[in-house]
Amino acid sequence: MNYFAHLHIASVTNTSWVGNLLGDFSVDANQLDSDLLVGWRLHQKVDVMVDKHEASLLFRSMSRKGRRRFSGIVQDIAMDYWLIQYWGRFSDVSLEKFCDQALVGLVKDKDRSPDRLKSMIRSLEHENWLSNLGTMEGVDKAIRSIMRRWKHGEHLQGFVDDLPSVIAQAEAPFLSLYPDLLDYVALEMKRAEATHSLG
Numbered sequence: 247m248n249y250f251a252h253l254h255i256a257s258v259t260n261t262s263w264v265g266n267l268l269g270d271f272s273v274d275a276n277q278l279d280s281d282l283l284v285g286w287r288l289h290q291k292v293d294v295m296v297d298k299h300e301a302s303l304l305f306r307s308m309s310r311k312g313r314r315r316f317s318g319i320v321q322d323i324a325m326d327y328w329l330i331q332y333w334g335r336f337s338d339v340s341l342e343k344f345c346d347q348a349l350v351g352l353v354k355d356k357d358r359s360p361d362r363l364k365s366m367i368r369s370l371e372h373e374n375w376l377s378n379l380g381t382m383e384g385v386d387k388a389i390r391s392i393m394r395r396w397k398h399g400e401h402l403q404g405f406v407d408d409l410p411s412v413i414a415q416a417e418a419p420f421l422s423l424y425p426d427l428l429d430y431v432a433l434e435m436k437r438a439e440a441t442h443s444l445g
Contacts, residue, residue: 248388250326250379251424252289253348254337258428259435261285263351264359269293271360282358284438288431295430296322301419308415311404320405323379323388324416329424330380336424345376385413 249267256266265285268278275286296302297318306317333341349370352359356367370376378384389406393399405412 248322248326248379250376251322251329251427252292253376254329254344255288255292255427255431256285256351257337257339257344257347259288259431261288261435262355263348264355264363265289267352267363268360271363273360279358282355288434291434292427292431295427296325296423299423299426301423301426305416305419310412310415311408313401313404316398316401317405319392319402320389320412321416321419323385324413325420325424326379326388327381327385327413328417328420330377332421333380336428341377341380345374348376349374382409382413385409 249270252266252269253263255261256263262281262285265278265282266289268282268286269289269292273286275283278286302318302321305321306314308317310317329336330341333344337344339347349367352367353371356364359367375384379388386406386409389402389409393402393406396402
C-alpha cells in the first residue's frame with residue numbers, strides 16, 4: 247500500500263495521519279511521540295501483511311516487462327489507484343472530503359514530520375493531489391518520483407512502459423487483498439486496545 251491507502255487506514259483506525267505515513271520515511275522509532283509511534287507500527291504491520299498476502303504473490307508473479315523483484319514497489323502505487331476507483335465500496339465519506347480531511351490531519355502534525363514528509367505536506371497544501379493517485383497520470387508521476395530518488399530507479403522503467411497493463415493486472419489482486427487488510431487492521435487495533443487495558 248502506498249500513501250493513499252495508509253491514510254485511509256489512519257482514518258478507519260482513528261490513528262495519526264502522519265504516523266501512518268512514517269513507515270515510508272527515515273525515522274528513529276525510539277524518538278517518536280506515542281501517537282506517531284502507534285501509526286508507524288501499524289504501517290509496518292500493514293506492509294508485512296500485504297507483502298505476504300496471496301494476492302500480492304499473484305501480482306508479483308504475473309508476466310510483464312518490469313522485473314519481478316521490483317514489482318512490489320509498483321503494486322503499492324497501483325493499489326492506491328484501485329482504492330480510489332472503488333472508493334465508494336470502502337468509505338461513506340466522499341473522496342473530496344476525505345482528501346481534505348487527510349490534508350488537515352497531515353498539516354496539524356507537519357512540524358513533527360521528517361523533512362521529506364514536510365515537503366510532501368507542503369506540496370499538498372499548495373495543491374491537494376491525493377485524488378490524482380487514482381489517475382493513470384498520477385500513477386506515472388508517482389513511479390517516476392521514486393525513479394528519481396532511488397539509485398536503482400531505472401529498473402522501474404519497464405513498468406512505466408507497460409503501465410496500462412500493469413494497472414489492469416492489479417485490479418483483481420486489490421479486490422482480493424484490501425478487504426482482508428481492513429479486517430486485519432481492525433483486529434490489530436482490538437489487540438492493541440486489549441493489551442493497553444490489561445496494562
